[in-house]
Amino acid sequence: MLRLLRSDLYRLIRGKMMWMLALIFVAHICFMTWVEWFAIQTFDVTEFGLGAESAPLVDALTGQLTQSLSLSMEYGTIAISGGFLALFASLFAALVAVSDFSTGYIQGLFSARQGRASYFAEKFLLFALYTLFLEAISMLATYVALRVAGFGFASIDWPVFLGWCAVAWALACGYAFITACITWLTKSKALGCVTAVVLATSTIGGILTGIMLLLPSSDAAELMEAIIDWLPFMSQNTLSSGETSIANGKTWTSMFTSTSDMLALTHILITTGVMWVISIVTSFIVGTRRDI
Amino acid sequence: MLAVETRALTKSYGSKNAVNELFMRVEQGTVYGFVGKNGAGKSTTMKMIAGLARQTSGQIMLFGEDKSHQHGVDHAIGALIENPGLLPNLSALDNLMVKSRAMGVEKAKERSKALLDVVGLSYVGSKKVKGFSLGMKQRLGIALALVGNPQLLLLDEPLNGLDPEATRDMRTVIGSLAHEQGITVIISSHVLDQLNRVADTFGVISDGSMVAEFSDAQLQASCGQAVRLRATDPARAFAALRARNAQVPIVTAPDGALVIYSGTNDQEIEAISHILYDAGIILLELGVVKRDIEDYFVELMERGNSHA
Numbered sequence: 320m321l322r323l324l325r326s327d328l329y330r331l332i333r334g335k336m337m338w339m340l341a342l343i344f345v346a347h348i349c350f351m352t353w354v355e356w357f358a359i360q361t362f363d364v365t366e367f368g369l370g371a372e373s374a375p376l377v378d379a380l381t382g383q384l385t386q387s388l389s390l391s392m393e394y395g396t397i398a399i400s401g402g403f404l405a406l407f408a409s410l411f412a413a414l415v416a417v418s419d420f421s422t423g424y425i426q427g428l429f430s431a432r433q434g435r436a437s438y439f440a441e442k443f444l445l446f447a448l449y450t451l452f453l454e455a456i457s458m459l460a461t462y463v464a465l466r467v468a469g470f471g472f473a474s475i476d477w478p479v480f481l482g483w484c485a486v487a488w489a490l491a492c493g494y495a496f497i498t499a500c501i502t503w504l505t506k507s508k509a510l511g512c513v514t515a516v517v518l519a520t521s522t523i524g525g526i527l528t529g530i531m532l533l534l535p536s537s538d539a540a541e542l543m544e545a546i547i548d549w550l551p552f553m554s555q556n557t558l559s560s561g562e563t564s565i566a567n568g569k570t571w572t573s574m575f576t577s578t579s580d581m582l583a584l585t586h587i588l589i590t591t592g593v594m595w596v597i598s599i600v601t602s603f604i605v606g607t608r609r610d611i
Numbered sequence: 612m613l614a615v616e617t618r619a620l621t622k623s624y625g626s627k628n629a630v631n632e633l634f635m636r637v638e639q640g641t642v643y644g645f646v647g648k649n650g651a652g653k654s655t656t657m658k659m660i661a662g663l664a665r666q667t668s669g670q671i672m673l674f675g676e677d678k679s680h681q682h683g684v685d686h687a688i689g690a691l692i693e694n695p696g697l698l699p700n701l702s703a704l705d706n707l708m709v710k711s712r713a714m715g716v717e718k719a720k721e722r723s724k725a726l727l728d729v730v731g732l733s734y735v736g737s738k739k740v741k742g743f744s745l746g747m748k749q750r751l752g753i754a755l756a757l758v759g760n761p762q763l764l765l766l767d768e769p770l771n772g773l774d775p776e777a778t779r780d781m782r783t784v785i786g787s788l789a790h791e792q793g794i795t796v797i798i799s800s801h802v803l804d805q806l807n808r809v810a811d812t813f814g815v816i817s818d819g820s821m822v823a824e825f826s827d828a829q830l831q832a833s834c835g836q837a838v839r840l841r842a843t844d845p846a847r848a849f850a851a852l853r854a855r856n857a858q859v860p861i862v863t864a865p866d867g868a869l870v871i872y873s874g875t876n877d878q879e880i881e882a883i884s885h886i887l888y889d890a891g892i893i894l895l896e897l898g899v900v901k902r903d904i905e906d907y908f909v910e911l912m913e914r915g916n917s918h919a
Contacts, residue, residue, distance in 0.1 A: 322712060322713055322714065326709050326710070327713075333701055333705055334701065422694070422697060424696040424710075426663055426692055426696055427689075427691075427755055427758075429661075430689070430690035431710075431761070610664035610665060611663040
């Protein structure tokens with residue numbers, strides 16, 4: 320049971336790649352925390368057109384805010400906004416997915432009659448576990464780094480917070496799964512890494528948004544709006560504002576239309592589900608039939 | 612018992628047949644030398660036997676069972692096809708441990724150490740593979756292929772790029788696997804004189820089709836001694852000798868000499884000299900030579916090409 324997964328864990332724990340990616344991610348979190356701390360330390364009210372007499376009031380407000388941070392919002396800003404969690408999870412998926420093919424390891428495994436379906440199933444499980452690992456250590460790093468920098472946190476509503484974490488994990492997994500699927504289809508390390516970067520950093524969403532803004536108001540523009548609304552980066556943007564994004568039955572707010580009848584959580588889960596289904600089904604159908 | 616038998620095995624890529632109605636028979640517990648030029652279809656055939664590629668048509672029988680239409684078979688196959696499948700940042704022992712765990716081998720560590728012993732790499736078991744020489748990597752590749760106790764081992768060009776010492780070590784390992792442990796080994800190689808030293812039977816493939824299959828004993832007989840002669844008119848000499856016996860192979864050497872693969876006793880040599888004398892051809896040189904194995908294989912492959 321789960322022999323391939325245990326074998327992969329054995330291999331990854333003894334290798335460097337898994338640790339290096341996690342280390343770079345944590346370093347990014349620490350750096351972003353330092354940027355936040357530095358911005359507050361060097362905040363000057365006069366630069367915003369306020370008189371010097373406003374400084375004590377601003378200081379008091381800032382002090383109050385910095386001692387009642389929302390962990391999910393901070394983590395969302397640092398790790399989810401910009402797609403960093405998705406990026407590192409996807410890079411891991413691309414590198415792992417291609418390594419078995421580039422080294423020829425897969426040939427030894429499949430000729431030994433290891434089931435192909437179980438191979439792909441256990442790889443998806445591995446990517447999901449690693450994404451969870453990344454999320455956990457980066458969340459911890461965010462908490463510790465902000466604490467060390469002198470920030471404080473508001474009390475956490477654990478059920479909502481954990482629910483938000485689960486949705487963020489599922490979405491990041493979706494990115495990793497899509498990347499792995501494309502890497503398996505192409506067997507190209509370069510293409511896998513490029514896919515990870517392009518998808519996770521919302522490059523496609525940015526390009527489409529740019530195109531849409533150039534379109535005159537028409538059916539085409541509306542269609543483009545709808546497409547952009549359902550792209551994963553929109554869900555990522557929503558989640559980056561923390562647990563409030565899915566709490567209290569908040570409705571979906573797109574970049575273009577102010578309200579929607581659909582719950583934000585529902586919208587994100589549909590997007591995530593589609594990513595999971597497409598990548599898993601494609602990988603199984605193609606991967607189990609294709610010549611190695 | 613046959614370990615592997617293919618019947619009209621065919622693999623097509625578009626309109627091109629990489630393997631074309633291949634018939635192959637490999638006896639259990641033997642080393643089968645699989646010979647062919649680049650692109651002849653050796654690797655594709657091995658991949659189909661290993662279950663890595665699906666055949667377009669034809670049958671694959673493994674140990675008497677038809678495995679043509681299924682990916683999974685009961686018999687584990689060890690394969691070293693194209694590259695050894697090593698994880699360069701891990702040690703040799705860890706490489707074996709990873710595959711052993713993936714295959715659910717019990718007592719993985721003990722078994723992995725035993726496999727390092729088999730291929731003579733125990734002394735570098737804890738060293739990272741990226742620092743290994745090509746020969747060490749190939750030997751570790753064989754150890755990896757042996758994880759799971761396969762009954763059939765497929766080795767695609769394992770002797771490529773090896774120095775003489777590594778080649779000899781590899782030959783020893785392959786020979787002992789077949790003759791001491793009863794593992795059937797199919798080995799393809801371009802290094803024909805080395806393959807000749809380790810294989811019990813041979814299959815020559817050309818343009819995806821089997822040209823000939825023969826035992827080592829048959830090979831030695833075919834590569835026995837021959838009569839070599841140079842004459843004033845080689846074309847007439849060839850015609851005169853051919854007229855005497857159309858079945859005897861006669862090859863024209865690059866220097867114009869004729870090499871006749873018939874008997875080499877005194878009576879035969881006397882008969883040849885009489886034929887040429889009667890035809891008015893003057894002999895410049897007459898002697899007995901041994902046929903080169905490599906030449907024989909090349910001749911077979913070219914014969915296959917001309918039939919295609």
